[in-house]
Amino acid sequence: MNPITQALLLSWDLRVGVIVTLVVLGALHIHGWRQLRLRGRTRFANGWRLVSYLAGLLILGIALMSPIDVLGDQLFLMHMIQHLLLMMAAAPLLMLANPFPTFLWALPRHLRVRIGSWFAPGHPLYNMLAQVLSPGISWMIFIAVYLGWHDPNLYNLALRNDFVHDVEHITFFGVSILFWWRTIGAGPQIGKRLSPMVRAAYAISLIPPNMLTGVAITFATSPIYSHYTTVPRLYGISVMDDQVWAGLIMWIPGSMMYIVAAIFLVGIQMNRARRVELKAMAQSTSPVTQADEERRRQAEWRRTQRLRSSQV
Numbered sequence: 560m561n562p563i564t565q566a567l568l569l570s571w572d573l574r575v576g577v578i579v580t581l582v583v584l585g586a587l588h589i590h591g592w593r594q595l596r597l598r599g600r601t602r603f604a605n606g607w608r609l610v611s612y613l614a615g616l617l618i619l620g621i622a623l624m625s626p627i628d629v630l631g632d633q634l635f636l637m638h639m640i641q642h643l644l645l646m647m648a649a650a651p652l653l654m655l656a657n658p659f660p661t662f663l664w665a666l667p668r669h670l671r672v673r674i675g676s677w678f679a680p681g682h683p684l685y686n687m688l689a690q691v692l693s694p695g696i697s698w699m700i701f702i703a704v705y706l707g708w709h710d711p712n713l714y715n716l717a718l719r720n721d722f723v724h725d726v727e728h729i730t731f732f733g734v735s736i737l738f739w740w741r742t743i744g745a746g747p748q749i750g751k752r753l754s755p756m757v758r759a760a761y762a763i764s765l766i767p768p769n770m771l772t773g774v775a776i777t778f779a780t781s782p783i784y785s786h787y788t789t790v791p792r793l794y795g796i797s798v799m800d801d802q803v804w805a806g807l808i809m810w811i812p813g814s815m816m817y818i819v820a821a822i823f824l825v826g827i828q829m830n831r832a833r834r835v836e837l838k839a840m841a842q843s844t845s846p847v848t849q850a851d852e853e854r855r856r857q858a859e860w861r862r863t864q865r866l867r868s869s870q871v
Contacts, residue, residue: 570629577623581616588612588658591665600660608656615652618644623728632718633793635784635805642731643808647816650735651743659746678747689750694761697741701734702768709772711784718786738765742820759824762817769817773810777803 588609595604621627622644631638663671677684690696708714708727717727739745742758753761782788782798792798 568626570626572624572628574624577620581620585613585616587665588656588661591661591663594664595661603657603660608661611652612656612658612661615649615656618652619649619732622649630793633790634796635787635801636796636808638718639805639808643813643816645728645732646735647813650732651739651816651820654736654739654743654745657743657745678749685749692737692741692749694741694753694757697737698761698764701738701765704730704734706768706772714784715786718784742824755824755828759821759828762820762824766814766817770810770814773806773808773813775806777806777810779806 592604592609595601622641627637627641627644631641663675666674676682678688679685708717708731713723713727717724741753742762744753744758776783779802782802784802787798787801792801796804
């Protein structure tokens with residue numbers, strides 16, 4: 560095996576803070592999941608939700624502590640993969656698990672009741688979140704953080720300063736949780752519940768800024784981030800080739816995740832519309848109509864019997 564590859568594969572940065580956070584979040588979720596299962600609330604505590612949550616935590620750990628993090632300092636394309644794992648894999652998997660009810664049931668009863676009341680309509684916190692975290696404002700927060708960190712000065716600073724790098728990852732992950740919370744419709748429900756079509760449009764709306772940024776990086780004629788011109792080049796990948804691949808990763812796989820989410824939500828809407836149509840058709844066959852049909856069949860039977868009698 561190539562010595563560089565071997566060294567990189569062994570370069571796991573097992574950070575105590577990250578490990579403890581992931582273990583605590585996983586333990587709380589499993590405990591809450593079991594409490595819900597014991598009470599028969601399998602809607603919130605089924606098997607696939609548990610797998611989704613634990614997979615999200617696993618990907619989060621891989622993104623932050625695996626050789627991907629080490630390679631991100633050397634290769635722009637690996638840094639972009641790291642961001643995709645945080646924003647397009649870990650965050651949606653965690654939100655698909657709908658962890659809020661599970662989290663509440665992991666707490667003692669008095670805390671569960673108190674925290675649950677904070678997210679009830681009429682509570683000051685609920686009213687504030689309904690204003691601050693509306694879809695429009697959430698969209699602007701996501702764009703500001705996402706595009707802001709791609710400013711050359713901030714991006715270079717993040718690569719050269721561990722604290723700033725951590726802040727970058729925390730904010731990327733935070734706005735992604737906010738975005739996927741709204742798109743997936745996970746709890747707690749703040750404000751008016753968005754229909755699947757509105758949530759699909761919400762997902763689609765992030766494609767243009769993501770795609771344009773990826774295109775700009777891909778077709779740039781000079782290095783955008785000077786940090787990558789100062790580090791040793793691995794595997795013979797030039798600075799410009801590295802930048803092209805990073806832009807393509809942001810442009811194509813990044814945009815595809817929003818498209819997949821939108822298609823899924825449109826499918827939900829079509830399924831709902833189909834169920835409404837079937838229900839309406841079932842209701843249109845009223846008891847009166849059924850009785851009329853039965854009388855018609857009986858009259859037809861009597862008429863057939865009279866014809867047979869006349870022939871005899």
